[in-house]
Amino acid sequence: MPQQPPLGVAVIGTGRMGADHVRRIDEVVHGARVAAVVDVDAERAKAVAGRVEGCAAYTEPAAAMASSDVDALLIASPGPAHEAALLQAFAHDLPVLCEKPLTPDPAAALRVLEAEQRLGHRRVQVGFMRRYDAGFMRLKSVLDAGEFGRPLMLHCQHRNASTPPGFTSQMMINDSVVHEIDTTRWLLDQEITAVTVLRPAPSTAAPAHLSDPQLVLFETSGGAVVDVEIFVNCGFGYQVRCEAVCESGSARTGEEAGLVTHSAGRWGGTIPQDFVPRFAEAYDRQVQRWVDATRRGTVEGPSSWDGYAAAAVCEAGVTAQATGRRTTTELIERPALYA
Amino acid sequence: MPQQPPLGVAVIGTGRMGADHVRRIDEVVHGARVAAVVDVDAERAKAVAGRVEGCAAYTEPAAAMASSDVDALLIASPGPAHEAALLQAFAHDLPVLCEKPLTPDPAAALRVLEAEQRLGHRRVQVGFMRRYDAGFMRLKSVLDAGEFGRPLMLHCQHRNASTPPGFTSQMMINDSVVHEIDTTRWLLDQEITAVTVLRPAPSTAAPAHLSDPQLVLFETSGGAVVDVEIFVNCGFGYQVRCEAVCESGSARTGEEAGLVTHSAGRWGGTIPQDFVPRFAEAYDRQVQRWVDATRRGTVEGPSSWDGYAAAAVCEAGVTAQATGRRTTTELIERPALYA
């Protein structure tokens, strides 16, 4: 029986996320290789490609897609560039793992949805990597089994040690809470129908323009209520927690774990300082599962529909944040392709 | 030096709470004795008094107050009877530990405030026993020390295994969330200025008329935001948790503790089934501290003002619950006596 060759992946965008995906495919993932990298910065593309055997460097996604070495795309370029890259990928009928967001706004996401429907089959997996975190997977499986009855509420916490320069209040929704938006939709298998944002008096540790922390509330199509603490300058580390409160029990993920030490009058452990150690295995698993599915000729994981819905809820969230008012979300009817 | 005799306490009301306070004073508390019990049910009063040495039984609070054996009152009768008993106590200038609520509504509470001010000195401690729970006391002391900066948010959970017959949605605010109202005011040293209530699709385990669970939101005079899960038919036990999120750190109380067992494929421990084991030591400490202060001739702990403010926020909460709208609270100006 002949051996199946590794999947040739073109990684589009070689910033922090893109470069990390290049390393992941080159060193960790089974059954794939980095066939090409693409970056508008030709020098950076070449530098990254030079670290990988047999990897070409391009400045245009189209050029990579035209290469016979390229079987699939991992899009890690900035969000505004996603739509064009996705439409080109559809033209080449190539499978795509697209880092979140699918697109920065719901209108663009709708255009992607329509193009994928014209193609007639799913090609896109969106990079909501929490769905591949061991803890969230266990939580999902407890909820799906209905062990504790129907979920009624989710309590979520999402904390970053600090924000980079230029981080805005809207980014708290679009870049951070977007993960809780997807988590909520996925865990509950319901759509988010309304968003409310409460803004406490900001921490003095936050940049002057940033209303940090905030409490974001979701209402869902199935009547669940979700509260999300988003606190991006908490100072002490990176934390993501979620408790699902069900009819006869509750389940929490993201609690403290790891080495327990005793010293200097204290017990406890360390908190990761950013998302890399917290979700490293989730990223690995996400890409491995995508490669495995792609080699089997299937598409799994979060779809373009999930990317569109997240964009629509983000839009409502930013409005709710700006107005202080409960803001409802309106989604188009779910196309049959994403049923 | 002559020995100070024990404080003679009349316990008014011999229902579940009252009878437990009789036992506590008779068996646990140092420096006090049950001098009298009062209950409209003469048989019950006599039965309870008969279990305590030297204890008289009355059907009228006034009769107990007139006894030379009675130095102080512990009011554990139903809430609607509190106002009359308190006013009589003021007439006898007797120190009082009054079970919560001070009164069922803010108008009655205001009359109590006014009477106490006419008396010219504080006589009332209100039975918000959480202030005497070791965990909450540690949390308060961390916040007061400012170790982690200013508190920005509180996340609270309050769960009961199930409700007795006749338990109403309003009682979820007036009997249950009232504890989080006092906890918030005490921990933050701020007033609650607005209440919002979100009601998820109710649990099928809840009685038909009860919208259970609910998510109650407080905004405070210092700009903090507080979320409270109140879930009174959670099925699995009694849980009270509170996490204070501050500018550079967070602190949680009420986490699982106690014996950790491993058996039958599971690790963990037991959850108390009601408030008695959870707050037994808090009740003991509350009454002991009240007795100690009373014997020293001072009044400490939650005041009539705290009872009034709680009643006012409860009233706003019940409105918020009924209307689904954010409801602001209006307090009178804080009298000098309670400064």
Added chain:
Amino acid sequence: MPQQPPLGVAVIGTGRMGADHVRRIDEVVHGARVAAVVDVDAERAKAVAGRVEGCAAYTEPAAAMASSDVDALLIASPGPAHEAALLQAFAHDLPVLCEKPLTPDPAAALRVLEAEQRLGHRRVQVGFMRRYDAGFMRLKSVLDAGEFGRPLMLHCQHRNASTPPGFTSQMMINDSVVHEIDTTRWLLDQEITAVTVLRPAPSTAAPAHLSDPQLVLFETSGGAVVDVEIFVNCGFGYQVRCEAVCESGSARTGEEAGLVTHSAGRWGGTIPQDFVPRFAEAYDRQVQRWVDATRRGTVEGPSSWDGYAAAAVCEAGVTAQATGRRTTTELIERPALYA
């Protein structure tokens, strides 16, 4: 029905433990008062007595015992003085709570046993306060219920932040491990039949003469094996833990609890620095239960037999420590009075 007067207690010895018991009886315990204090240092006795209403000061135990105000004794003098005080107490037929050790050696303990037997009824409770710690009480009750089958092993840890000047290796057994000796005998309801001591290369943080930490092993009459880490200069705080390994499950007490904080890259909590906060409630409960039993005319809790057995195992432990050899213990046959 006339009121029973409080139990008049004479506290013998007003060092750290004695003074704390005086405070406890004076301020915390229900149904007792400090009628007298005794100390060879007349000034200290007077100073302590002066802080308590109606309290006499003596330099001789016999003088206190002769007082009609004294109904019971709490012996908190140094161990070598216990035997004489106990024999005098028997002469006055007074109930006694005797701080551990009952006596410093088994020969003296045997003389106390014989004297108590001549008296014909139990008069002594020994101050093994762990039996009154909530966590250990729960562990005992799980074992007694046989929920997980027969206990096979205990894993114990006993750590102090540091030792006072003059603390010797023998004191590691006689003052520290003596608690695990009693805990083992009580939890398992078995006698300890052999002791082995292993001595790792000592910590550089320990005083030069002290072989710290050590691993002490017990074998019991029922075939259980117990390991005890004794580490009295661990540097970081005071910790007492015990895990009982049974046929179908295990149960641990003494795990970290209390406020959980997040700050500066760490999660966790504080460790108490000495036994006072760790066992404060156990001391309170021990004395309260002793007072309650005494007022009912009964004697409960750890007996002179338990004091004797502990002394005998300590003696074997010190030998095992000095020789590096497994050392068996020999107890007299258990007298009927202690059956």
Added chain:
Amino acid sequence: MPQQPPLGVAVIGTGRMGADHVRRIDEVVHGARVAAVVDVDAERAKAVAGRVEGCAAYTEPAAAMASSDVDALLIASPGPAHEAALLQAFAHDLPVLCEKPLTPDPAAALRVLEAEQRLGHRRVQVGFMRRYDAGFMRLKSVLDAGEFGRPLMLHCQHRNASTPPGFTSQMMINDSVVHEIDTTRWLLDQEITAVTVLRPAPSTAAPAHLSDPQLVLFETSGGAVVDVEIFVNCGFGYQVRCEAVCESGSARTGEEAGLVTHSAGRWGGTIPQDFVPRFAEAYDRQVQRWVDATRRGTVEGPSSWDGYAAAAVCEAGVTAQATGRRTTTELIERPALYA
């Protein structure tokens, strides 16, 4: 730059461990492929090979080693077959990942050591997979950093839910405690110099012939003392824990983690039922690191020396178990190749 082809691995032995390694290399590991499988059972070899693209089946290790497709060996055959396979591998100068034990006895291990020395370079990594568990790696890194000073004691627990038929007391040492032997040597970077085994009265849940649980004690060349609870019929699941007690702090790994649930009066989580979920990531990481090192032309991880030392300590452990006596271990001088 040409792409490096995947490492062709021959897996020798297709029992539970071997078949799992085949799956791992075929589906998880990056940079390797299963080029051949070997099993004395030709049908089983063919069946396993048939599930993998381009995989040959052999009944003799030598045949696989002669294949030009085979670059490295993973030996997962029964322990008694290891020596012959290792010596053949040396003849072909092939890199080997050898499942533990290196050999069942120290004499055979010495012959392997000598042969590898004659070869003149290290070729063998022994499958002590705990060294690749995230928790143990963190513990090792804390100890190596010397954050808490020198390690003085280790407390270890190793529990299995139950044993398969035919499991003997010697296997408790050779198959189970061997992991703690390697863990001790690796964490402390010291040799084990003496072993003592204490045997409590066995659990009634253990098979009649099995003295289960046991307490195994190690003394090390650096003066540390290690206690190991080995309990292979604990009934409730699979647990591996280790606490390192150092001069100024302690660190534990293996504590309960994962989803925390509340239901039916209990809080807690599930315990894995065997080593597969507990150490799945450690196995993946072990094989990935071996493949990575092999492709770089280096040998890392536990060496033949570690395999020999473990065998020698196991031999002493079995003697200690049988005799009830402290048994010293004698190692040959460490050859320069393993310095």
